[in-house]
């Protein structure tokens with residue numbers, strides 16, 4: 001990811017510990033929620049496959065499907081209030097966020113070229129647990145015989 005490193009010199013010392021704790025909690029936040037939900041629905045996955053473009057958060061090898069759980073800010077969720085760039089240092093943030101978006105869309109194209117189906121989940125969409133279950137079920141079951 002590399003985000004932790006570029007963030008560090010931007011934030012004040014006070015803000016730094018907060019950012020650090022968010023970085024550390026990577027595996028206890030939204031991704032864990034999606035993993036737990038998928039698991040509870042009976043789907044088995046592998047984690048962060050390093051071989052695949054963009055290192056998807058959940059990989060379902062036998063179904064040839066992957067799921068990304070995207071933070072609205074870093075991955076620039078279109079039209080989402082959580083995606084607004086900071087007002088200060090825009091000359092720093094705007095190109096960086098734009099580069100993130102381009103990297104994401106390149107990864108999606110590469111995954112599709114390799115025959116993978118991709119579901120993008122945005123952090124802000126995860127609060128509705130029923131909707132999340134519905135989306136996981138319909139994405140993971142589509143095209144399978146069982």
Ligand SMILES: [Zn+2]
Pocket residue numbers: 072077080081082083122123124125
């Ligand atoms: Zn969002």
